Amino acid sequence: MNFKISYGKDPGHSKASSLIGGILCLGMSILGFYVALFSDEIDGGIPFLPSEVNTLMGRIAFGLSALFTFWLSIYAFREFARKLRDDKVSKK
Numbered sequence: 097m098n099f100k101i102s103y104g105k106d107p108g109h110s111k112a113s114s115l116i117g118g119i120l121c122l123g124m125s126i127l128g129f130y131v132a133l134f135s136d137e138i139d140g141g142i143p144f145l146p147s148e149v150n151t152l153m154g155r156i157a158f159g160l161s162a163l164f165t166f167w168l169s170i171y172a173f174r175e176f177a178r179k180l181r182d183d184k185v186s187k188k
Contacts, residue, residue, distance in 0.1 A: 128162025
């Protein structure tokens with residue numbers, strides 16, 4: 097199963113694809129924000145750096161990824177709204 101978020105007017109993709117893609121991206125961004133803000137410690141990283149630095153780098157990586165995924169969810173919801181609007185205009 098895959099979902100494609102397209103750019104521009106593409107009648108070949110359904111509203112459901114944009115809606116489900118937006119919901120999935122929103123869920124992943126919420127999870128990323130939770131890990132970045134509320135996790136105790138993020139393990140791994142560069143072995144010769146202190147644990148605090150590795151944790152900070154992990155929080156930054158999760159936070160930036162969550163921001164990008166949140167942007168993708170907003171884009172998918174805008175595509176969904178555009179497709180709804182286009183359907184209402186075409187039915188008139």
